[in-house]
Amino acid sequence: MSSGPAGHVVRSTVRPNCETGTSAPLRTFLPTADGVSVDFVYEPGAAVYDAGQSSARHPVFVVAHGFTGDVDRPHVRRVASVLARHGAVALFSFRGHGRSGGHSTVGDREVLDLAAAVDRARSLGHARVVAVGFSMGGSVVLRHAALYPGAVDAVVSVSAPARWYYRGTAPMRRLHWMVTRPEGRLVGRYGFRTRIHRRDWDPVPLSPAEAVARIAPTPLLIVHGDRDGYFPLDHPRMLAEAAAGHGELWLEHGMGHAEHAAGEDLLNRIGDWAVARAG
Template sequence: MRLRTADDIVLSADYYADVSGGAGAPAYLLGHGFTGSSRTPEVVSIAERLQELGGSVLVLNFRGHGASEGMSTIGVHEVADVEAGVGWLRARRPDVPVVTLGFSMGASIVIRHAGLGGDPEAVVAVSGPGRWYERGTDPMRRLHFGVETRLGRLVLHRAFRTRVGGGWDELPASPVELAASVTVPLLVVHGDADPYFGIEHARMLAAAASRSQLWIEPGMGHAENAMTAQLVERIHGWARRTVGPSATMSR
């Protein structure tokens, strides 16, 4: 699929239509992590499993990633990417609720999208940062080298097809700041063996939001690479209970 954002960036996306007729299943907007794409095998596996469970899934390539236009802003202007995806899903599937599901950078984006006025029915953030400029782990120190240096950006472009723009002119509101403005149900999922972000990130996000649940997963690593079919199924079960017909009736 091709989508155009409000700031005129053309995005590439893959759509997995609901072919099972699963009653009450939501439509998912799936956002990958930094250097990922809609064609990353782990992302494909997650989307296919959600489709098998009865959901329809739109998997974005965020700006600067994969076949999408533009330059990555590391989770800031990508809020417009999520908004374009949610709008596309609502036009395609006006009969079902939309759940935004993001991993790592994608988790920060879906939280910021909802906190800045986006209107999904629920948000799932997996392995997401609570604050900016995390440098307390080796993987994050390497990531900052890749983003902040000319050599690092060249490596990201050539090795991962990830095109990074310049730095932020102003410090944007962090995910934890905007989590307080998320009014829809928020599920925060984090592994206690995450090598990028410690579990304090998940705890601060869940504590800031008014309608949150926190799952700390024993032995789980980071983001898409650490997902199992069982965890995908549990997340889908949470989404159905939270935004399905029975949940709507109870509200």
């Protein structure tokens, strides 16, 4: 349930710092192009505060969480706290998740949510925007970069699928049950604070592998763990192959799936990579 009606932006109390040019932290709601209200959180980040310089000199990391996540989940906040050492951070809850309005379409119209968050992050004065997505969010940042050329300055996709309708692992079979069955959607709503759309995709959206082929020349990083219980290694390898030599692939030894498995060292390396590539 959203705390603000669809299409309405809750007024924030953000005030620019006249000495540093940065903005104070804010939490507000953003309208998407199709009228859904998404919960949005912005933190200037330690790098901006410590440098005492304009936010335009530092990237902003727009974090796209995985399915059933939201801006108040501890694992999402932990990711944000590490990335904040490298720049500002913008978080948002995908539609149907947490306090955002609407219903989850499991990676389809979520591209509009990311687009709204990226536009707002850019409007806060950041010249460089880096989209960092995990699992479902990882597929969304790939599709967003393909559908909105030049909207971001670098893309990081962690633990993303390469193709739709994958049911080759037990966790993915459970996820499909949650998405496709009425009783599963009840579990999603009351057990995971995630409201799931009941209709099938029509048309089927551009797949992550198809999207990767369209991202160049935007810098691209694909990250995947060799112990990912949801998507085995053929997924990141398919994405890397579709990229046709553009971007980088990091296969992380011992890493599981998405935000929960992304350790501090990996997140710091992602932050360093993004700062170096998004210049």
